[in-house]
Amino acid sequence: MRSELIGLALLxxxxxxxxxxxxxxxxxxxxxxxxxxxxLAPAERVLFRLxxxxxxxxxxxxxxxxxxxxxxxxxxxxxxxxxxxxAQIPVWNQQNIPSMEWTLALNTAISFLTSTNLQHYSxxxxxxxxxxxxxxxxxxxxxxATSLTVGVALVRSLRSQTGNSPGNFxxxxxxxxxxxxxxxxxxxxxxxxxxxxxxxxxPYDSIxxxxxxxxxxxxxxxxxxxxxxxxxxxxxxxxxxxxxxxxENPGMATYCLHLITVFLLPMAFVCFVGYYLNRRKLGVxxxxxxxxxxxxxxxxxxxxxxxGNPAISALGIDxxxxxxxxxxxxxxxxxxAFWCGVNIVIPAGALTSMHDSYTSLxxxxxxxxxxxxxxxxxxxxxxxxxxxxxxxxxxxxxxxIGRTPELLGKKVGQTDIQLATGVIVAQPLLYLGLTxxxxxxxxxxxxxxxxxxxxxxxxxxxxxxxGFTTMLYEYVSSVAGNGSGFEGLGDNTPFWNxxxxxxxxxxxxxxxxxxxxIGASLYRKPFVPxxxxxxxxxxxxxxxxxxxxxxIIGALCFFPxxxxxxxxxxxxxxx
Amino acid sequence: xxxxxxxxxxxxxxxxILTSVIYPLVVAGIAKLAPGGGKGVTVEAKGxxxxxxxxGQKFTEDRYFNSxxxxxxxxAAGSAGSNxxxxxxxxxxxxxxxxxxxMVHNPSVKKADIPAELVTASGSGLDPDLSPDAAKIQxxxxxxARGLSADRLNQLVEExxxxxLLGVFGHSTVNVLKLNVALDQLK
Numbered sequence: 001m002r003s004e005l006i007g008l009a010l011l012x013x014x015x016x017x018x019x020x021x022x023x024x025x026x027x028x029x030x031x032x033x034x035x036x037x038x039x040l041a042p043a044e045r046v047l048f049r050l051x052x053x054x055x056x057x058x059x060x061x062x063x064x065x066x067x068x069x070x071x072x073x074x075x076x077x078x079x080x081x082x083x084x085x086x087a088q089i090p091v092w093n094q095q096n097i098p099s100m101e102w103t104l105a106l107n108t109a110i111s112f113l114t115s116t117n118l119q120h121y122s123x124x125x126x127x128x129x130x131x132x133x134x135x136x137x138x139x140x141x142x143x144x145a146t147s148l149t150v151g152v153a154l155v156r157s158l159r160s161q162t163g164n165s166p167g168n169f170x171x172x173x174x175x176x177x178x179x180x181x182x183x184x185x186x187x188x189x190x191x192x193x194x195x196x197x198x199x200x201x202x203p204y205d206s207i208x209x210x211x212x213x214x215x216x217x218x219x220x221x222x223x224x225x226x227x228x229x230x231x232x233x234x235x236x237x238x239x240x241x242x243x244x245x246x247x248e249n250p251g252m253a254t255y256c257l258h259l260i261t262v263f264l265l266p267m268a269f270v271c272f273v274g275y276y277l278n279r280r281k282l283g284v285x286x287x288x289x290x291x292x293x294x295x296x297x298x299x300x301x302x303x304x305x306x307x308g309n310p311a312i313s314a315l316g317i318d319x320x321x322x323x324x325x326x327x328x329x330x331x332x333x334x335x336x337a338f339w340c341g342v343n344i345v346i347p348a349g350a351l352t353s354m355h356d357s358y359t360s361l362x363x364x365x366x367x368x369x370x371x372x373x374x375x376x377x378x379x380x381x382x383x384x385x386x387x388x389x390x391x392x393x394x395x396x397x398x399x400x401i402g403r404t405p406e407l408l409g410k411k412v413g414q415t416d417i418q419l420a421t422g423v424i425v426a427q428p429l430l431y432l433g434l435t436x437x438x439x440x441x442x443x444x445x446x447x448x449x450x451x452x453x454x455x456x457x458x459x460x461x462x463x464x465x466x467g468f469t470t471m472l473y474e475y476v477s478s479v480a481g482n483g484s485g486f487e488g489l490g491d492n493t494p495f496w497n498x499x500x501x502x503x504x505x506x507x508x509x510x511x512x513x514x515x516x517x518i519g520a521s522l523y524r525k526p527f528v529p530x531x532x533x534x535x536x537x538x539x540x541x542x543x544x545x546x547x548x549x550x551x552i553i554g555a556l557c558f559f560p561x562x563x564x565x566x567x568x569x570x571x572x573x574x575x
Numbered sequence: 576x577x578x579x580x581x582x583x584x585x586x587x588x589x590x591x592i593l594t595s596v597i598y599p600l601v602v603a604g605i606a607k608l609a610p611g612g613g614k615g616v617t618v619e620a621k622g623x624x625x626x627x628x629x630x631g632q633k634f635t636e637d638r639y640f641n642s643x644x645x646x647x648x649x650x651a652a653g654s655a656g657s658n659x660x661x662x663x664x665x666x667x668x669x670x671x672x673x674x675x676x677x678m679v680h681n682p683s684v685k686k687a688d689i690p691a692e693l694v695t696a697s698g699s700g701l702d703p704d705l706s707p708d709a710a711k712i713q714x715x716x717x718x719x720a721r722g723l724s725a726d727r728l729n730q731l732v733e734e735x736x737x738x739x740l741l742g743v744f745g746h747s748t749v750n751v752l753k754l755n756v757a758l759d760q761l762k
Contacts, residue, residue: 007743047593051585063579070579074587124652134595141594142587170586177590182598189602196629199599199606199613204652207617209632210625210755211639217627217651219615223606224599241654244698246629247615252745308691309661315671317689321706325666325695326656329643329704332746336698353698354656456658466660488658573662 001306004334011256015263022264023271023283029179030152030172031276037179044178048171055171060164061520065513067169068150072113072509075142079109082135092129094203100126103497110501112139114508115147115378117229117236117349117483118500120492124218124239129201136236137225144232144379145176148265150512151380154387155273157519158408160527166519180265181231188227188261195257196250199223222247230261233378235349235483242351243339244328249352251330258350259339265379266346273383277408285543286386290345290375293547297369298341301362305337309359310573326354337362344369347378349477349484356456356470356486363469364566370480371428371558372550378481381508384515390537391420391518393549397535397542406534410522423514428557430506431475434499435561438471439464441495454496456488465569472565474500479507620756627651631703632752637680638720640705640713640758642751643692644673647700656698670694683715704748707736723761731757 028035048055059067082089083105087098100108104120111118117140121127127136153166193199198219205217222238226248229236239245249255270290274283308319322333331339336353343350344366355366369375374385390407395417398405405412438454442464445452455467470486477484478500485491491500536542606613617624626632633649634642642649646657659666673694678686690709714728735754739745 003739003743004746007739007741007745010743047589050589051582053582053586067579067583071583071586074580074583078587122653122655124654133599134591137599138591138595142590170582173586174590177594182594186598186602190605193602193606193609193613196610196616198611198615199603199609200615201603202614205615205627207624207626210620210752210759211632211634211636213633213649215626215632215649215651217615217630218654221599221603223613224602239654239699241656241699241701244656245654246631246699246701246703250629252740256740256744311662311667312670312691312695315667315674316686317674317691317694318687318708319691321691323661324692324697325659325661326698328698328702329692329706329748330702330745335745351698354658356658356660357656359661466663486658487656488660569662 001334004332008335008338011259012263015260015267018260019264019267020271022268024275026180026268026272027275029175030272035179037183040178044174047174047178051170051174053168053170055168055174057168058165059168061166061516064153064166064169065516068146068512071142071146071173075139076109076113079113079135079139080105083108083131086128086131089128089130092133092201095128097126097128103494104492107497107501109135109139110504111483112136112234112236113143114481114504115140115143115232115234115381116347116478116481116504116508117234118478118485118504119236119483120497122240123237129220132225132238133221137228140225140228140232140234140236141177141181142173144181144228144234145173147233147378147380148176148180148269149173149380150516151269151383154384154515154519155276157523158277159523160409162526163523166516166523181228184231184261184264185224185227188231188257189223191257192223192226192254195254197223197226197254198247219247226258227261230258230348230350231265231379233262233266233346233348233381233481235343235347237350244352244354252335255331255335255339255352259342262342262346262348262350263376266376266382269380269383270376279408279538281538285538285540289543289547290386293372293375293550294341294345294369297345297365297375298338301341301358301365302334302337304359304362305333323357323359326357328352340366341369343484344482345373345375345377346382347373347480347482349482351484354487355473355484356488360466360469360566360569363473363569364562367469367473367476367562367566368554368558370476370482372554373480373482374550381481381511384511387515387518388420388424388511389546389550389553391416392424392553393542393546394535394537396549397545401535403533403535406528407522407537409527409529410525411528413521416518416521419514419518423511424553425557426510427479427507430503431472431479432561434475434503435468435472438475438495438499439468442467442471452493453490454493456490465565465572469565469569472561475503478503481508618752618756620759625756626752628750628753629703631697631701634751634755637716639755640710640717640751641693643702643705644694644696645700645702646696649701651701654699654701656700657696681713681716684712688712703750703752705751707732707747707749710749710751710754717758727761731761
């Protein structure tokens with residue numbers, strides 16, 4: 001056990017080191033300074049000419065938001081059409097997989113558009129190679145690029161000048177892909193390919209096993225998809241078992257590579273904030289806060305899983321290697337739980353083990369991590385959610401000392417606070433409301449919802465704690481853009497497809513629009529240098545205040561639901 | 576809005592070709608240089624392909640090392656876990672049944688020594704590995720079924736045990752398929 005923990009600590013250290021380097025690189029790319037891939041500029045000029053966009057032209061905020069909206073609609077329509085006709089597309093379609101039914105197609109398209117990557121289908125049986133590459137992986141690239149771009153737009157608005165433009169959306173989007181996502185993806189993909197991850201357009205293989213059974217073996221262009229799945233905080237796997245599948249994750253070498261790619265851009269973005277705004281101490285404070293909170297969530301999960309499932313210990317066998325239901329031997333309990341902890345604060349939501357089989361308290365911490373969604377968070381969007389908490393903390397802190405709220409030299413006004421509060425409250429409102437509707441339907445259906453086929457973990461009594469947690473998890477995951485799920489839920493049904501689609505759409509675009517509006521309003525205001533009466537935001541005291549604000553908002557919004565879900569499940573030892 | 580529509584469509588087409596056509600074809604080309612040519616590395620025995628090194632198989636006969644239970648019966652075209660919650664009564668009955676079956680096939684083993692992985696399903700349903708303990712606990716049964724010495728079998732398990740990567744990443748595992756292929760060659 002100790003050697004495994006040392007390995008994980010080293011892995012974390014490597015991720016932090018790389019993130020600092022990448023953060024500085026991002027600051028150069030988006031600050032239009034000289035950077036590593038400047039030799040790509042002629043090729044980029046060709047791309048800009050093909051698209052018909054002049055990268056030097058700055059957009060105004062309404063135009064910028066319009067560009068975000070229109071590109072999203074175009075991608076959504078493209079995705080839905082291709083998924084609903086995938087059986088008829090003659091290219092890269094050897095397995096004769098049927099087209100998706102419309103609620104599933106809509107759900108999948110919205111899911112990948114919002115970088116959530118909630119998958120109500122299973123890769124091997126539900127998507128052709130064409131769909132995986134041209135629809136799903138494409139959306140993973142452009143949604144990640146969008147997240148990064150809007151995050152940069154927000155950070156631009158925190159500069160000390162006064163201005164009225166977040167930049168050019170198309171230019172930033174293209175550069176996100178050519179300078180960041182594609183080079184990193186290519187590098188990682190090459191590593192994966194030589195580590196044993198398949199990358200082929202050949203059809204599934206049929207073999208006869210050593211014991212004599214006939215088995216069909218799924219494979220495909222897997223290595224291309226995995227890097228962007230992790231880099232972009234997407235999380236949608238090629239196979240149904242996601243990163244638990246041996247072809248996606250052959251061993252600890254690929255585990256380390258995958259986990260570093262999950263950590264990389266969200267961590268690097270925090271470093272980017274520090275470098276770009278030339279406020280290194282703020283970057284360090286934010287990074288420390290995020291790391292501390294992530295550890296507070298992950299360590300209990302690891303401890304709970306290592307202690308094992310008490311119900312299985314009661315059967316009298318050897319559970320000294322931890323709770324192994326739904327886990328893979330090549331990673332073991334600790335590494336699987338560690339991966340879980342990382343993938344709930346960073347809404348990649350990829351899996352190396354099945355969350356439905358985790359112990360009840362682990363479920364509690366998983367939900368908390370996703371509900372806050374600001375500890376590292378997604379590439380770009382994580383900082384956006386933290387920014388909302390920062391606005392609230394500045395507001396509360398300034399009131400406490402009797403000053404006008406001010407952030408980085410800009411006065412925070414009434415509309416800004418209202419927007420921030422509105423967005424923060426909108427998310428729990430969404431997932432609690434939807435869970436209430438689902439729970440009501442289960443209760444109203446005779447035999448506790450047996451006919452619905454929703455809950456794979458059905459108890460023998462009327463207590464539904466694990467079932468409730470399952471449904472709550474699905475909606476929290478959708479709103480937070482995470483995409484992991486308790487797979488015991490019968491989620492490929494019109495009800496779940498459509499309600500989670502709504503949750504994902506609102507959960508992604510309400511925060512983006514809200515934070516960009518606040519950013520626009522701040523950017524337009526005159527810059528007022530710090531005086532002795534200003535609430536200092538670049539201090540560890542403010543960091544502590546921020547932490548307390550997050551905990552209080554979290555307790556008020558999340559705990560009632562958590563009490564009747566995972567906490568009740570733990571206390572009663574029931575399902 | 577209309578001024579954004581044409582650029583959006585052109586952007587989509589250009590990015591699509593770049594990320595969904597050029598990029599995967601480049602990676603696929605590089606993959607041809609990797610072991611297995613990007614199609615997966617196979618394992619051969621008795622003059623034919625018997626499986627993939629990374630994909631687990633069903634082994635239920637007494638004379639082979641048995642692999643972990645699988646929620647999909649090792650269907651390599653449909654990976655999944657059981658997704659059973661930790662205190663689900665049906666799930667616990669299944670685990671108890673697996674323990675009882677194991678005791679029937681391995682009468683010389685003490686129940687308290689059975690490693691949990693032998694009675695719980697893996698996340699992918701295709702887990703190719705076992706811990707060295709889980710392999711060694713089956714040695715008594717295989718020694719009797721094949722008429723081989725337990726010491727020789729334990730040595731075989733140790734030869735096929737892969738330690739943690741660089742000593743600190745992960746822990747020791749044994750690939751069940753490769754172990755069984757080597758077992759068949761022992762005489």
